[in-house]
Amino acid sequence: MKILALSGSLRAVSINSAVLRAVRHLAPSSIEVYLFSGLGDLLLYNPDLEHAPPAVALQLRNEVASADALLIASPEYAHGVTGTIKNTLDWLVAFDGFVDKPVAVLNATSRAHHADAALRETLVTMSATLIEAASITLPLRSANIGEAELLAMPEIVSLLTGVLTKIQRAVKLLPEMKPFLGSSVYIDSQHLAIVAQAAKLADGCADDEAIAKRCFEFVRDQIKHSWDYRLNPVTCKASEVLIHGTGYCYAKSHLLAALLRANGIPAALCYQRLTLDGDQPPYCLHGLNAVYLPQHGWYRIDARGNKPGVDADFCPPLEKLAFSIVNPLEQDLPGIHAEPIPAVVKALTENQTVEQVYHNLPDVAATAQ
Template sequence: MKILALSGSLRAASINSALLRVTRDLAPAAIEVCLFTRLGDLPLYNPDLENAPPAVAQRLREEVASADAMLIASPEYAHGVSGTIKNALDWLVAFEGFADKPVAILNATPRARHADAALRETLITMSATLIEAASITLSLPSANISEAELLAMPEIVSLLTDVLAKIQRTVKRLPDMKPFLGSSLYIDSQHPAIVAQAAKLAEGCADEEAIAKRCFEFVRDEIKHSWDYRLTPVTCKASEVLIHGTGYCYAKSHLLAALLRANAIPAGLCYQRLTLDGNQPPYCLHGLNAVYLVQYGWYRVDARGNKPGVAADFCPPLEKLAFSIVNPLEQDLPDIHAEPLTAVIKALTEHQTVEQVYEHLPDVEETSE
């Protein structure tokens, strides 16, 4: 596996460049870490040259295209990313070989939180697959540490070795996870409002499990269930749910999936078939989510919103869903879907009021739909 490493600093004694070189030295035989050292040779990005880029920009694109993943370390200048790394990314904005590329970020100091957040937002906007589990902030005693000193620090060696392992695991799983990371009509994870909210929720989180928990709690607690509060409009797209602050369980699951995917965490849609009243018909679908967490695999969560008698929570590996299966005709439908069921979309788009949706709640008779 090849990892292309980019340092946003041109300084000879840059701690960011040193971290990338140390990571290269720690890489096992199965991983090749290649440092691109010519970012300083890139001219300022000019859209007029997009179809005929200068040789160094073309070389960067070729290296990106051939890499299985990327690792970026960049300093913070005046509360922003360095011009070096921003210019390099500008040359990749319209490059197809960068789209969906797995990218991890090394932040050399906790003080560089502004640049770290800005870099994440830029990468997500560019449709990179941000590897949150491998994106870490290090607490170094000084910015003037040599590579030999870094290699002599067991905690740093352990962290960087773990970064490489997480990148490798992510790249191996991506082909199967790609449908659960993409943006679509109803799970519009690249909508600007979704991207901004996802970044806000991820801020300060230590890993993807913490991000997933925060996204879950936001949708569960801050987005009102349409029927509980009798709120209009009827929402379906994730961005609509976020903007209006309300949605049925299905719509809320679309929003949670979008927020997770915007943070490069695989997320799908799940359904239960439940009774509406006691142990007899009618029945309807109930929408919830599955999130893929490296340490647990697929884990189901239910962000429909708590109320008396409903107490869903995020506590992996234990599932704590809103509703339990209580009679033989109720079902936990087994599939994890990348996109909403047709019956769900129909119910949410063909009716104008929450009352009308309630009268036409979707149902399926068989789990194979």
């Protein structure tokens, strides 16, 4: 696998360039990290040159096309990205080979959060596939650190090694898992509040399973089920659920999917058809999630929120869902979904109060198994 590394600084002693060189040093034999050195030779982008781009721009585009992923480290100048990295990306805006390219962003210092956010916004706007799990801020207190010093710091070595592992895993998973990693209208995993909460939940976790468990428990325990607590407003988008702290089971599943995807973990939506009262009609849909864990495959989890008689948990490979199927017309509906089904969106967007949702709960006909 080839990773193209781009530094947004032209300084000879740039900490960002040193970080990328450290990544190259730490890469196993299965990963080539190529640090592009020609960014300072790029002319300022001029659309009039698109018919005959200069040689350095062509070289850059060729390297981007041949790379499996990009890794960008860039400083912050006056609360913005550097002219170097912005000009580099400008030369790639009209380049088809950049679309859907997996990209990870390294931030050398927490002080550079303005540029980090702006860079991510630009990359997403350019249709890159941002590898959130591999896009981290390093806990470096000084910019006057070289490659050798970085490699002598166990914490930094561990973080950078993890970045390589997460990029490699994301590249392998993307073709099959891309629909379950993306951000959308209702699973808005790129919303700033979602990204911040996802990072907070992932902090200190050793692997994806630990992150998934923490995300699950947060949504199960900290986000109130709208009907259990009779809480308005009616939420549907993941970011709305997080901001208001409440949602029906479907909406809570949207938030859990978004938090997992923001951490680079494939997440899907799935549904059950359950009775509302014992073993007789009426019936309604119940929303839950499936998360992809490399050691277990797709694993269903239900974060609707526990209450007397409900005890859902995260204990792979065993499923411990909120509700069991108890009569012939109830059903675990087949398949997993990257997006909420129309009946759920309709219920959550066309009803104004939690009481109205309850009286218009979504349902679909049982399917043949």
